[in-house]
Amino acid sequence: MADAQPFSFEGLFSAHAPITTRGGNRNAKYDFAVAYPDPETLPLxxxxxxxxxxxxxxxxxxxxxxxxxxxxxxxxxxxxxxxxxxxxxxxxxxxxxxxxxxxxxxxxxxxxxxxxxxxxxxxxxxxxxxxxxxxxxxxxxxxxxxxxxxxxxxxxxxxxxxxxxxxxxxxxxxxxxxxxxxxxxxxxxxxxxxxxxxxxxxxxxxxxxxxxxxxxxxxxxxxxxxxxxxxxxxxxxxxxxxxxxxxxxxxxxxxxxxxxxxxxxxxxxxxxxxxxxxxxxxxxxxMYEHINEHNDALRVKRDAMLAALGENFGGAAKWVKPEGGLYVWVEFPEGTDLAKLQDQAFDEGVGYYNGSMFSPEGKGANCVRLCFGHPNAQTNYEGVAELARIFERHGVLQV
Ligand SMILES: Cc1ncc(COP(=O)(O)O)c(C=O)c1O
Incomplete structure (x- = not known):
């Protein structure tokens, strides 16, 4: 038998099958991009x-x-x-x-x-x-x-x-x-x-x-x-x-x-x-016992993140205090381009997702979603300060 060539599916894909663009499992030191729970809180x-x-x-x-x-x-x-x-x-x-x-x-x-x-x-x-x-x-x-x-x-x-x-x-x-x-x-x-x-x-x-x-x-x-x-x-x-x-x-x-x-x-x-x-x-x-424990932990993590936001971004950005869930949405002045900086910030140790990723119209590059559920409270606190240093270094933030 002649050597078989690698088979190609080119031309066979359905119109509904775009190439998936999901990223791999990279993690930044301070990862506020991922919305995972804290592995330590799982009821194994x-x-x-x-x-x-x-x-x-x-x-x-x-x-x-x-x-x-x-x-x-x-x-x-x-x-x-x-x-x-x-x-x-x-x-x-x-x-x-x-x-x-x-x-x-x-x-x-x-x-x-x-x-x-x-x-x-x-x-x-x-x-x-x-x-x-x-x-x-x-x-x-x-x-x-x-x-x-x-x-x-x-x-x-x-x-x-x-x-x-x-x-x-x-x-x-x-x-x-x-x-x-x-x-x-x-x-x-x-x-x-x-x-x-x-x-x-x-x-x-x-x-x-x-x-x-x-x-x-x-x-x-x-x-x-x-x-x-x-x-x-x-x-x-x-x-x-x-x-x-x-x-x-x-x-x-x-x-x-x-x-x-x-x-x-x-x-x-x-x-x-x-x-x-x-x-x-x-x-x-x-169920309720586990939910209560989990939520107590989340409250502490949220508070650590909000404290750090206040100390590092007070006056430079706006956010709403969430009463639950996993997310703080931070809005910087119009024109701030946090989409361009996202990969660089990740390489420098802080992961976030910029707003344009979540917008049907692609707007919101001046916003970031920070997830507070995965890291511990101390990491949330330190990571937000690190994010502020990255923003300063790249001229996003004047303090
Ligand atoms: C708003 C919302 N809906 C649905 C999901 C899907 O989650 P799952 O499929 O794990 O239930 C997510 C995941 O983060 C979400 O944020």
Missing amino acids: DGLLESLKVALDREGKNLAYYPVAEGLPSLRQFVAEKLERDRNMKVSVDDVILTSGSGEGIAMIIHALTDPGDVILTEEFVYLGTLRQMRLWGGDVRSVKCDDQGMIPESLEETIKQAQNEGKKVKYIYTIPTFQNPLGWTMSLERRKKALDIARSYGIPILEDDCYVDLRFEGEDVTSFRSMDDTGQVLYVGSFSKIVAPGMRLGYMVAPEEVRKRAMSFKGGGGVNQFAALAVEEYLRNH
Whole structure:
């Protein structure tokens, strides 16, 4: 046989298959770019014990393929949790387990988006969602926000603008609680107004509530989904933030007609039953205790970061104090180019993501998202001071 040439797939790829541009696993000394939890806070012993208990009880079921919608008892647990914590009336059938909430978001986006469809998001938005919307050809447009959330006038104006162009807004995606990357929580009044507007124009809302359990200050705000009993609000949540992202478990809540379509984009059968068993057993016994401990640690980390921001950037930048979640959004004067400096800052020891990465329109190079959850408090404190030194060295900051 003649020597075989390397096979090339050139010319065979589907139009929906762009080359992935995700970076590798590089870490800066002070890494505020990544939104991972602190490995020290993972409940590894508890998960191991729970896994043993669950496997002794029902491990033999692993001989069968799981239900496509996911382990029924964990779905039941989700329904109960949402009723207890979020006042949502949800039945076990309404819940589908997904490989992280990211998969649920992707499934819904695939089910609802045709190329050219107008989709509205907050002014800056989670990268994974933005990537999926673009993958399916969505025309993603942002709604202006302040520290109370989406500004209703801007929401309505953006809808009307699309209508004037002869287009209909397909859906609105929002992360109302501890928004990624902006950090704030949308006020109840704003939620009500946004829902009213969405209703009057017949536009569904996709509510991404994946950070809601990470509240370490203030009062919970009613979810969009609990204010809606018409099926207009789709909802996703995650176990990544309260157990571990590596478990890859999340969920969606949607009416049957949406679930049926979305399920056609769920590959690989149901979610990993081994992980689902461990997570369910663990959370049934330890959920609130673990969340409280985790949130106490996050509060200290946030405070360290805010203290350092005040000491190093006071007067030179603006930020909002988040009551939970993982992010502080820092805004420098218009014209400051923190996109250009991002790689250099990383090489000099501090990782951050600049605002333009999260913007549907590519604006916001004068802003940075800093994640305070992964490093310890001391590292947060030192790292922000180091960031200020880097900004000074490169002439970004005059102090
Ligand atoms: C707003 C938001 N939604 C969804 C996700 C997806 O997370 P996961 O798939 O791990 O649940 C993330 C991840 O950081 C996020 O920030």
